[in-house]
Amino acid sequence: MRIDIFRSTVRVLSLVLPMTWLASSAQSQMRAAARAEAYGLSVSTPAVTQKSPYAVLPVGEAMATDQGQSVSVAGLATAQDLFAIVTGDADAVDGSTAVSTATLGVVNLLNGLITADGVVAVASSTISDNAVNSNTEGSSLGNLVVGGTEVSDPAPNTRMTLPGVGYVLLNEVRTTGDGVTSSGVTVNMIHVVLQQPILGLLGQVIGYKTVGNIIVGSATSSVTR
Amino acid sequence: MVRVRSLALLAAPIGVALVAWSCDPQRSAVAPTIGTPLAHFHVFECTPLKITGGGRIDYPPGTADKNPPASHEYETFGAHVMDNNGDCSPEKGQLEWVDHRPEWNINGSPLNLHSTAITFAEEATDTDCSDGAAHWGGTLLVKNTGEEAEFEVFDCDNGEPGVGHDGFAIRVPAIGYEVMCPDPDLPPAEPACTLTGGNRQFHPTHR
Numbered sequence: 001m002r003i004d005i006f007r008s009t010v011r012v013l014s015l016v017l018p019m020t021w022l023a024s025s026a027q028s029q030m031r032a033a034a035r036a037e038a039y040g041l042s043v044s045t046p047a048v049t050q051k052s053p054y055a056v057l058p059v060g061e062a063m064a065t066d067q068g069q070s071v072s073v074a075g076l077a078t079a080q081d082l083f084a085i086v087t088g089d090a091d092a093v094d095g096s097t098a099v100s101t102a103t104l105g106v107v108n109l110l111n112g113l114i115t116a117d118g119v120v121a122v123a124s125s126t127i128s129d130n131a132v133n134s135n136t137e138g139s140s141l142g143n144l145v146v147g148g149t150e151v152s153d154p155a156p157n158t159r160m161t162l163p164g165v166g167y168v169l170l171n172e173v174r175t176t177g178d179g180v181t182s183s184g185v186t187v188n189m190i191h192v193v194l195q196q197p198i199l200g201l202l203g204q205v206i207g208y209k210t211v212g213n214i215i216v217g218s219a220t221s222s223v224t225r
Numbered sequence: 226m227v228r229v230r231s232l233a234l235l236a237a238p239i240g241v242a243l244v245a246w247s248c249d250p251q252r253s254a255v256a257p258t259i260g261t262p263l264a265h266f267h268v269f270e271c272t273p274l275k276i277t278g279g280g281r282i283d284y285p286p287g288t289a290d291k292n293p294p295a296s297h298e299y300e301t302f303g304a305h306v307m308d309n310n311g312d313c314s315p316e317k318g319q320l321e322w323v324d325h326r327p328e329w330n331i332n333g334s335p336l337n338l339h340s341t342a343i344t345f346a347e348e349a350t351d352t353d354c355s356d357g358a359a360h361w362g363g364t365l366l367v368k369n370t371g372e373e374a375e376f377e378v379f380d381c382d383n384g385e386p387g388v389g390h391d392g393f394a395i396r397v398p399a400i401g402y403e404v405m406c407p408d409p410d411l412p413p414a415e416p417a418c419t420l421t422g423g424n425r426q427f428h429p430t431h432r
Contacts, residue, residue: 010360023281053373062277062305062307062317062319063279063303063304063305063319063321065339067337069334073376081325081334081335082342083301083335083337085279085301085302085303085321085323086279087274087277087278087279087303087304088277088304089275089305089426089428091275091387091428094428094429095428096424097277097426098279099278099279099280099387099423099424101279101280101281101301101302101303101422101423103301103323103325105325105335117295117324118294118297119297120281120294120299120301120422121283122280122301122422122423124246124278124386124387124388124422124423125426126385126387126424126426128385128426130385131385131386133385135385135386135388136422137281137386137389137421137422137423138281138291138388138389138421138422138423139418139422140291140294141294142293142294142295142297143294143295153294156310175314202243
């Protein structure tokens with residue numbers, strides 16, 4: 001009797017165990033992901049929504065690109081020589097990687113309030129057995145002038161006020177992921193937040209509301225184990 | 226029934242042998258030789274491989290230090306190649322390259338190279354690239370002029386992170402263009418120039 005029970009248990013285990021291995025292997029294959037996105041210029045206001053050039057890594061593909069010789073949004077932004085390149089590979093066995101770059105030549109925002117000549121946004125994420133990291137190394141701003149002031153090599157998330165307009169974030173960096181099973185980063189080299197004052201009953205300014213965004217040179221990468 | 230079993234017993238080892246044979250690396254490279262003598266990237270193997278990623282190089286000089294942003298002395302790129310069979314004939318691959326240097330501004334735009342076919346890929350086995358290296362290439366379109374030309378790249382994964390470690394170099398002889406760093410003192414392995422941004426990731430598949 002005991003031998004029968006033992007044999008039955010072994011039979012059941014021999015059927016069930018391989019199924020759990022297969023399931024966990026399939027789950028790990030499905031989880032591995034690489035995402036990459038890049039764009040040169042994005043303008044978002046109640047009147048205009050535009051993002052160009054724009055490249056997103058398609059699922060199962062290793063690369064995508066887009067480019068534009070010049071982009072113009074009247075009164076808000078002009079830019080030349082724009083390129084967006086994204087690459088990536090999701091591999092549950094050997095590790096995953098994603099890299100995005102967005103580059104621009106001459107940039108002019110808000111009729112000369114902000115100008116730059118040479119914008120590079122780079123986002124890179126990698127995950128493997130012995131490394132998990134995301135960084136924005138290689139990103140840079142050339143000949144950047146904000147409100148008549150030259151700004152060189154701004155630290156991440158540098159904020160400058162733009163009187164009557166709102167504010168600008170330079171080298172805006174946001175990270176995602178837990179650093180163990182996932183990692184990601186987004187860098188926006190110039191992010192103008194357009195604001196309008198909120199007035200009180202007596203006409204005094206009691207706050208500001210965001211009415212639009214202009215983003216120049218954006219790169220995002222992320223990977224999941 | 227016995228005959229079917231006998232046939233299966235005979236066929237199984239043959240099938241296993243065929244699969245093993247198909248995975249066995251072939252030692253003869255088929256890549257064209259258009260390079261000058263180099264200290265690395267001399268010895269190649271046809272073997273299954275995949276290398277992916279992109280980023281930025283600041284050439285010249287191609288070291289790990291960025292040039293001043295206003296100089297525009299940098300290149301950005303994305304590149305990948307995949308050879309599953311290990312026969313040096315990749316099934317997939319693509320290159321997008323932009324040179325932002327003023328001297329390479331052609332017809333009003335930065336030099337933009339876009340691959341049209343990837344015709345060879347081989348593992349370079351004599352480099353210092355810790356995670357793997359490849360020599361691959363094919364034909365590309367010079368988007369500024371519409372010219373077609375052959376190209377080759379020297380691709381190096383030298384650990385993580387890619388910036389300051391990995392390397393990449395490209396030659397397009399027909400238009401007299403190259404971004405190569407033939408200096409044995411330059412890490413990780415000449416003629417690959419060091420990445421100042423991004424990453425290269427080499428996968429030795431099928432092994």
